[in-house]
Amino acid sequence: MARQVTLFLFTFSLGSVIGQVSYTISEELPKGSLIGSIAHDLGLEAQRFISGKARIYTRDGSEYVELSRERGLLLVRERIDRETLCKQTTPCALHFQIILENPMEFYTVTIQIADINDNAPVFKKNEVVFKISESAAIGATFVLEKAVDLDVGINSVRGYELQPTNNFALKLYNNQPDKNVEMVLQRPLDREKEEQINLVLTAVDGGEPQMSGTMLIVITIVDANDNAPVFTQKTYKATVTENSPRGTVVVTVTASDADQGSNSKITYSITSRNDDESRIFDINKENGEVMLTGNLDFEESRNYHLNLVASDDGGLTDSSKLIVDVQDTNDNTPAINIMSKSNVIPENADLNTVVTMINIEDRDAGENGKVHCYTSQNIPFMLKSSTSNFYSLVTDSELDRESASEYNITLTCSDEGVPSLSSSVTLTLQISDVNDNAPVFQRSSYEGYIVENNTPGLSIFIVKAKDADWNQNARVSYILEESSINGVPVSSYVSVSADSGVIHAVRAFDYEQIKDFQFCVKAQDGGSPPLSSNVTVKILIQDQNDNPPQVLYPVQTGGSMVAEMVPRSADVGYLVTKVVAVDVDSGQNAWLSYKLQKAADRALFEVGLQNGEMRTIRQVTDKDAVKQRLTVIVEDNGQPSRSDTVIVSVAVADSFPEVLSEFTDFPHDKEYNENLTFYLVLALAVVSFLFITCLVVIISVKIYRWRQSRILYHSSLPVIPYYPPRYSETLGTGTLPHVYNYEVCRTTDSRKSDCKFGRVDSQNVLIMDPSSTATMQRIQNEKNILDEPDSPLEVAASLSPYRSLM
Numbered sequence: 036m037a038r039q040v041t042l043f044l045f046t047f048s049l050g051s052v053i054g055q056v057s058y059t060i061s062e063e064l065p066k067g068s069l070i071g072s073i074a075h076d077l078g079l080e081a082q083r084f085i086s087g088k089a090r091i092y093t094r095d096g097s098e099y100v101e102l103s104r105e106r107g108l109l110l111v112r113e114r115i116d117r118e119t120l121c122k123q124t125t126p127c128a129l130h131f132q133i134i135l136e137n138p139m140e141f142y143t144v145t146i147q148i149a150d151i152n153d154n155a156p157v158f159k160k161n162e163v164v165f166k167i168s169e170s171a172a173i174g175a176t177f178v179l180e181k182a183v184d185l186d187v188g189i190n191s192v193r194g195y196e197l198q199p200t201n202n203f204a205l206k207l208y209n210n211q212p213d214k215n216v217e218m219v220l221q222r223p224l225d226r227e228k229e230e231q232i233n234l235v236l237t238a239v240d241g242g243e244p245q246m247s248g249t250m251l252i253v254i255t256i257v258d259a260n261d262n263a264p265v266f267t268q269k270t271y272k273a274t275v276t277e278n279s280p281r282g283t284v285v286v287t288v289t290a291s292d293a294d295q296g297s298n299s300k301i302t303y304s305i306t307s308r309n310d311d312e313s314r315i316f317d318i319n320k321e322n323g324e325v326m327l328t329g330n331l332d333f334e335e336s337r338n339y340h341l342n343l344v345a346s347d348d349g350g351l352t353d354s355s356k357l358i359v360d361v362q363d364t365n366d367n368t369p370a371i372n373i374m375s376k377s378n379v380i381p382e383n384a385d386l387n388t389v390v391t392m393i394n395i396e397d398r399d400a401g402e403n404g405k406v407h408c409y410t411s412q413n414i415p416f417m418l419k420s421s422t423s424n425f426y427s428l429v430t431d432s433e434l435d436r437e438s439a440s441e442y443n444i445t446l447t448c449s450d451e452g453v454p455s456l457s458s459s460v461t462l463t464l465q466i467s468d469v470n471d472n473a474p475v476f477q478r479s480s481y482e483g484y485i486v487e488n489n490t491p492g493l494s495i496f497i498v499k500a501k502d503a504d505w506n507q508n509a510r511v512s513y514i515l516e517e518s519s520i521n522g523v524p525v526s527s528y529v530s531v532s533a534d535s536g537v538i539h540a541v542r543a544f545d546y547e548q549i550k551d552f553q554f555c556v557k558a559q560d561g562g563s564p565p566l567s568s569n570v571t572v573k574i575l576i577q578d579q580n581d582n583p584p585q586v587l588y589p590v591q592t593g594g595s596m597v598a599e600m601v602p603r604s605a606d607v608g609y610l611v612t613k614v615v616a617v618d619v620d621s622g623q624n625a626w627l628s629y630k631l632q633k634a635a636d637r638a639l640f641e642v643g644l645q646n647g648e649m650r651t652i653r654q655v656t657d658k659d660a661v662k663q664r665l666t667v668i669v670e671d672n673g674q675p676s677r678s679d680t681v682i683v684s685v686a687v688a689d690s691f692p693e694v695l696s697e698f699t700d701f702p703h704d705k706e707y708n709e710n711l712t713f714y715l716v717l718a719l720a721v722v723s724f725l726f727i728t729c730l731v732v733i734i735s736v737k738i739y740r741w742r743q744s745r746i747l748y749h750s751s752l753p754v755i756p757y758y759p760p761r762y763s764e765t766l767g768t769g770t771l772p773h774v775y776n777y778e779v780c781r782t783t784d785s786r787k788s789d790c791k792f793g794r795v796d797s798q799n800v801l802i803m804d805p806s807s808t809a810t811m812q813r814i815q816n817e818k819n820i821l822d823e824p825d826s827p828l829e830v831a832a833s834l835s836p837y838r839s840l841m
Contacts, residue, residue, distance in 0.1 A: 058109070059147040062117040067110055070100065070146065073133065074107025077142055081107035087135030092374050094396055099129060100146065109144070117148045118185040123309070125187050132394070134375050139389050141374060141425075152190040152242020156182035158250035165252065166350035169226040170259025176206060177218040178344055178354045180306050182238030182248050193241035197234055203254075205236075215306070215342060215354055218252070226256040255350075262293040263351030264301045266343070271357040273325070277333040277364050285316070288323040290345035290353055298349040306342040316341060316359070325357060333363040334398040365403040365452025370396045371460045379465045382436040390416065391428040391462060395448050403452035411445045416464075418446070428462070436466040437503040470508040470562025474500040476570040483538065486577045487546040495529070498536045498570060500558035508562040511536075516555035516569065525554040529574065538572065546578045547619055580624040580673025586681040588615040598684040601663075603655045611640065611685055614647035616669040618677075626672035632680065633666035640685070642667055649683065659687050 058071045074081045083089075084104040091102050099120075101112040121127030129146040158180055165177055184191045195216050197205045202224065206217040216236075234252040239245055266288065273286035292299040303323045305316060315329035316339065325341070341357040376391035397404045408426055410418055417431040428444070442464045449457035476498065483496040502509040513536040518525045530539050536556075552574055559567040589599075589612065599612040618625040629647040634640060639659060641652045649665070663685035670678040 054142040070109040093131040154185040155246035156238035156248040168259040190242040196237040264290040264345040266355040367398040369448040382434040408448040468505040472503040473566035474558035510561035583677035624673035632668040
């Protein structure tokens with residue numbers, strides 16, 4: 036077996052190596068025969084064929100050749116018959132591509148099929164009959180049908196022999212194989228001696244071994260016909276468009292005969308070289324019209340050579356040739372063949388990454404066979420042409436799976452025919468994900484609320500983050516960032532669920548201890564490496580009404596009680612005292628209201644609902660009891676409401692002795708008993724003793740404070756007065772107002788009493804300024820009042836020992 040190897044290698048910018056290898060083998064090789072070592076001829080290792088999943092790609096899907104990946108060899112897969120594959124076309128060749136992947140490469144392989152002498156010459160007819168006039172002249176020629184040999188080249192018909200050669204001899208054109216075989220009359224014919232002559236025409240080829248075919252020639256000798264038909268042209272030419280309908284007249288040939296009568300009647304016929312011509316063309320025997328009886332296909336044959344014969348009834352003939360050129364029409368759409376493709380590509384693929392390799396074929400010729408291809412618009416891919424009719428689809432810009440996870444790429448190829456024909460194919464390409472997006476929280480920051488005294492483990496609220504990636508790269512986990520709140524780790528306050536992002540309270544909160552705190556939560560995806568983002572979370576503790584009001588004034592002790600004195604001359608609206616209370620809760624839970632719950636005479640006193648001021652609501656009369664015991668309830672506005680009560684003792688009297696005599700039994704609400712006279716006398720004695728002692732103490736304290744005030748005034752030292760404490764909540768709204776007005780009234784004969792009261796029109800305003808500057812300035816501006824012996828401030832100081840009576 037003769038084998039020839041030719042190798043061409045080209046390198047293109049696409050990263051695909053394209054080469055061409057050519058082999059020559061004989062037809063009819065047995066299955067499994069070696070064609071060539073493709074790996075060696077391409078300069079590749081056999082292992083590359085295995086790792087690259089080497090395979091054969093053919094346009095028409097024929098499988099005459101197989102590839103042995105392990106050895107890198109090309110083998111015959113099926114018996115190759117050159118005559119079936121190529122008919123009379125020479126040279127005959129197989130064309131296919133070797134495709135490799137990882138990276139994508141392809142090589143073009145051409146296998147020339149050499150002809151062997153496996154077909155003998157064959158005549159279309161086994162017998163042919165000639166009618167020859169006995170008057171036929173010496174040298175008259177008779178056209179014989181040529182033998183057909185499916186082989187080509189030297190294996191085709193190379194010669195003819197005619198036996199016997201008594202009257203006829205062959206006229207051959209050895210250098211012009213298309214010429215007809217002609218039989219030449221060498222001796223005159225004599226019908227009376229020999230009415231019929233049988234000759235054997237033998238055709239032989241030039242192959243080894245030589246093969247032959249025979250045809251019987253029967254010659255009937257008739258009366259004289261001394262003029263043969265003559266064609267008007269020795270060669271006729273015609274052009275017909277492919278796909279012309281059957282019955283189309285290609286050309287009309289004409290021949291003339293100088294004889295008369297039946298000897299001048301001409302019959303036309305075609306002697307064909309093969310069956311294809313006889314199926315496609317036919318001639319009208321009477322008028323010489325050559326017409327189509329089959330379908331013409333430019334892609335199968337571009338021209339035909341027909342041998343025409345004109346015969347008269349005398350058996351004389353003439354021959355001519357008809358050359359029919361087939362004109363191409365644009366009747367074939369471009370064929371798009373996918374040589375290799377990727378179904379999935381990562382979104383971080385480099386530019387010019389080869390995705391698909393494509394082969395385009397259009398069987399038409401000229402402009403009808405020129406093809407241009409293009410892809411869909413607005414996609415990050417483009418077509419690049421490597422060689423004629425080969426394209427590669429490559430990435431043209433960066434990919435983003437979050438913007439487009441799949442592309443349906445429509446590839447359209449159009450030829451330049453009129454009208455243009457096109458074909459298209461849609462490629463589906465999946466974009467695989469890489470971890471290029473960090474989780475993003477739904478909010479820039481979060482605020483959550485929880486009511487104090489909560490149960491540990493209670494869910495506060497949820498934080499959510501989304502990741503634009505896919506699958507594992509989009510799986511978000513939540514992590515509590517380490518930090519401290521007032522020196523305590525934040526994990527002692529809250530915890531976060533890693534999967535759901537639910538924030539739980541680890542402990543019970545107390546609004547009065549901590550009102551809010553903040554921390555950070557990190558959202559981290561499951562990619563490699565993982566990406567994360569943080570968000571700030573602020574927890575606000577909501578107050579609960581868990582603290583009752585606390586009464587600051589009047590002060591309640593176990594062994595004593597506070598008594599407020601109201602002169603009988605007091606007008607309506609007289610301020611008896613002010614109940615001062617606070618609530619450490621906040622908001623409406625600290626809104627306090629004051630109500631008079633119990634009183635001996637409800638028609639005499641009332642309590643301000645909001646300020647707790649106790650005032651008279653009518654004029655005091657002599658009939659009113661000296662001792663009055665009032666119960667005031669202080670309630671907050673929480674749900675449920677909490678409360679506290681305070682007992683206020685009020686003395687209705689104009690003088691201190693009157694008060695003293697009435698309050699000896701005040702702590703006990705019981706009727707006098709005449710059987711207890713002794714105890715009463717004893718109590719009066721004790722009270723008298725205590726009264727005298729109190730007078731001495733009051734006078735001593737008065738003198739001492741007066742002296743101290745004089746010394747303090749002359750020394751210009753700052754005076755720091757005492758005020759009830761300012762109770763305020765977190766938001767700065769206190770239970771007590773900033774300004775307090777105290778009004779002290781005295782009776783008409785107070786100047787004669789040992790106790791001194793301020794005038795009715797005198798009033799002190801105490802402003803609660805944090806710096807105390809305003810208060811100190813106010814007191815210094817009233818230094819003239821301090822110089823007076825009956826100053827209201829002095830009286831207020833002197834009354835302090837009498838606020839509590841045993």
